[in-house]
Amino acid sequence: AQSVTQPDIHITVSEGASLELRCNYSYGATPYLFWYVQSPGQGLQLLLKYFSGDTLVQGIKGFEAEFKRSQSSFNLRKPSVHWSDAAEYFCLYNFNKFYFGSGTKLNVKP
Amino acid sequence: DAGVIQSPRHEVTEMGQEVTLRCKPISGHNSLFWYRQTMMRGLELLIYFNNNVPIDDSGMPEDRFSAKMPNASFSTLKIQPSEPRDSAVYFCASSLTFGQGGEKLFFGSGTQLSVL
Numbered sequence: 041a042q043s044v045t046q047p048d049i050h051i052t053v054s055e056g057a058s059l060e061l062r063c064n065y066s067y068g069a070t071p072y073l074f075w076y077v078q079s080p081g082q083g084l085q086l087l088l089k090y091f092s093g094d095t096l097v098q099g100i101k102g103f104e105a106e107f108k109r110s111q112s113s114f115n116l117r118k119p120s121v122h123w124s125d126a127a128e129y130f131c132l133y134n135f136n137k138f139y140f141g142s143g144t145k146l147n148v149k150p
Numbered sequence: 151d152a153g154v155i156q157s158p159r160h161e162v163t164e165m166g167q168e169v170t171l172r173c174k175p176i177s178g179h180n181s182l183f184w185y186r187q188t189m190m191r192g193l194e195l196l197i198y199f200n201n202n203v204p205i206d207d208s209g210m211p212e213d214r215f216s217a218k219m220p221n222a223s224f225s226t227l228k229i230q231p232s233e234p235r236d237s238a239v240y241f242c243a244s245s246l247t248f249g250q251g252g253e254k255l256f257f258g259s260g261t262q263l264s265v266l
Contacts, residue, residue, distance in 0.1 A: 072253075074254070074255075076255075076257075081262075082259060082260075083154075083241055083257035083258050083259045083260050084241070084243075084255070084257040085257070086254055086255070086256075089254065130193070132255070134253060137195075137206075138183070138195065138255060140192070140193045142192045143192060143193070
C-alpha cells in the first residue's frame with residue numbers, strides 16, 4: 041500500500057543551524073511530492089513541490105528539497121533555521137489520492 | 151485573491167448538539183476535501199468531492215457525520231449528535247482538479263471544534 045513516512049516526530053535545532061527533515065514514500069511510480077508547513081493555529085501552507093525534472097527544488101522561505109528515487113526520499117532542507125520556522129511540517133504525495141505523512145514538529149532554540 | 155474560507159474559526163458546543171462547519175473553496179476549484187486533525191491520529195481525510203459529487207467518504211468516522219456540497223462554492227460538514235471525541239481541528243481544502251496527479255492543495259485556516 042502507498043504510504044508516506046516521516047520518521048522524526050519532533051526535532052529541535054538551534055537558530056542558525058542547518059535543518060533536514062526526512063520523508064520517505066512507498067510507491068512504484070514517481071509520485072508528485074509536496075512539503076507543507078503548519079504554523080500554530082493555522083492551516084497548511086505549501087512550501088514546495090516536485091513533479092519531474094530537476095530533482096532539487098526550491099521553495100519559499102529559503103527551503104529546498106531533493107528527490108532521490110533510489111532512496112524513495114524527498115527530504116526538506118534549510119541551511120540556516122530562523123526562530124519563525126518553528127512549526128509542523130508535512131510531507132505529502134499525490135497519485136490518485138493525497139497521502140500525508142504524520143508530520144514533524146520543529147522547535148528552534150534561541 | 152481569497153483563499154479557502156472556513157467558518158466558524160472556533161466552535162464550542164455541548165455533547166449531543168448538532169454542529170455545522172462551513173467551507174467556501176477557491177473560485178474555480180473543482181475538488182474539495184474535508185480533513186480532521188488530532189494529536190493522536192494526525193491528519194485524516196474524511197471525504198472529498200469532485201465537481202460537487204462525493205467521490206470517497208470512506209474516511210467519515212460514522213453515521214453521525216455527513217457532508218454536502220450543494221454547489222461549487224459551498225460545502226458543509228455536519229456532526230449530529232456531537233460527542234467529546236469529535237473535538238479536533240477540521241480543515242477544508244480545495245484543488246483545481248483531481249485525479250490527474252500533481253494538483254496543489256490549498257487549505258483553509260480550520261475550525262477548532264470543542265465538544266464538552
